[in-house]
Amino acid sequence: MKNHEHDRIRQLLEHSLPxxxxxxxxxxxxxxxxxxxxxxxxxMIPDRLKIPWFDWVLAxxxxxxxxxxxxxxxxxxxxx
Amino acid sequence: xxxxxxxxxxxxxxxxxxxxxTPDVAFEELFRLHQRAVYSWILRIVRNHAAAEDLTIxxxxxxxxxxxxxxQTRNFEPWARKIxxxxxxxxxxxxxxxxxxxxxxxxxxxxxxxxxxxxxxxxRLKVAQSLGRLPPRLRIAATLAIIEGLPQKQVxxxxxxxxxxxxxxxxxxxxxxxxxxxxxGITP
Numbered sequence: 299m300k301n302h303e304h305d306r307i308r309q310l311l312e313h314s315l316p317x318x319x320x321x322x323x324x325x326x327x328x329x330x331x332x333x334x335x336x337x338x339x340x341x342m343i344p345d346r347l348k349i350p351w352f353d354w355v356l357a358x359x360x361x362x363x364x365x366x367x368x369x370x371x372x373x374x375x376x377x378x
Numbered sequence: 379x380x381x382x383x384x385x386x387x388x389x390x391x392x393x394x395x396x397x398x399x400t401p402d403v404a405f406e407e408l409f410r411l412h413q414r415a416v417y418s419w420i421l422r423i424v425r426n427h428a429a430a431e432d433l434t435i436x437x438x439x440x441x442x443x444x445x446x447x448x449x450q451t452r453n454f455e456p457w458a459r460k461i462x463x464x465x466x467x468x469x470x471x472x473x474x475x476x477x478x479x480x481x482x483x484x485x486x487x488x489x490x491x492x493x494x495x496x497x498x499x500x501x502r503l504k505v506a507q508s509l510g511r512l513p514p515r516l517r518i519a520a521t522l523a524i525i526e527g528l529p530q531k532q533v534x535x536x537x538x539x540x541x542x543x544x545x546x547x548x549x550x551x552x553x554x555x556x557x558x559x560x561x562x563g564i565t566p
Contacts, residue, residue: 304552307559308524314505317526322418324431331435332409336442 405445408454409438415455416462419536422526423466423518433469437462456535463518463536470514501564508558512551519547520555 364371416437421430440461448457509517515537522533523544534544559565 303556304549307552307555310501310505310559311509311520311524311555312527314502315509315525318418318422318425319526320418322421322430323414324417324434325427326431328413328417328431328434329406329409331431332438335435335439 405442412458416458419459420462420466423463423521424469429469433465437465440465459536460538467514467518470517504559504562504564508555511558512554516547516551516554519544520551523548
């Protein structure tokens with residue numbers, strides 16, 4: 299499917315956006331920030347409690363659609 | 379060097395029980411050994427120095443929380459890259475697409491390989507904006523596999539998916555980019 303066009307877009311990406319590469323390093327010492335992060339009270343809260351409510355609603359909606367319309371499962375998986 | 383790395387990983391992951399050091403000291407050692415690699419990996423995905431610094435701390439916070447689940451027989455760096463990729467994904471997802479590419483996008487990311495001067499600045503900007511509008515999971519796959527030129531196997535490990543899934547994501551990213559660029563008057 300239009301592979302030549304995809305090859306052109308690949309080239310355009312490569313020529314437009316140079317790679318960052320592997321040799322980068324932070325401009326400052328990050329350890330003090332890391333220590334502050336470890337001391338934050340939120341560090342003690344399990345992940346489960348921090349998932350926004352609308353994510354649960356969305357997950358529930360998707361589950362209901364999947365159960366009610368099994369034929370939609372491949373479409374849902376495609377867009378995941 | 380590798381022996382020193384393994385010792386630091388073991389000290390940190392067993393809570394310092396096998397050494398006279400405290401767990402905090404062992405974790406600091408682990409942090410200092412790997413922060414550069416983690417930072418560099420995140421910068422490749424988000425292309426923003428300030429965000430990469432914050433996400434490096436976020437990644438090590440997640441590592442600190444999950445150290446008990448780390449399999450010490452495996453290599454630490456791929457595991458850390460996977461966690462870093464998820465942290466970067468969460469960051470990209472939380473941002474509005476139109477703000478994903480700052481104006482100084484090309485200037486803030488130094489590179490040993492400069493962008494091709496034959497490609498007009500306007501086209502480069504439009505390509506960068508189109509990339510920024512991609513869904514984060516497609517954008518990460520395209521950035522790592524095409525722009526950074528990393529092996530698909532390494533990208534797949536970092537994303538926690540199969541190589542076939544990476545190929546599919548890159549294909550879908552290219553298709554969306556083609557459509558988006560056409561709408562902007564750029565015909566590949």
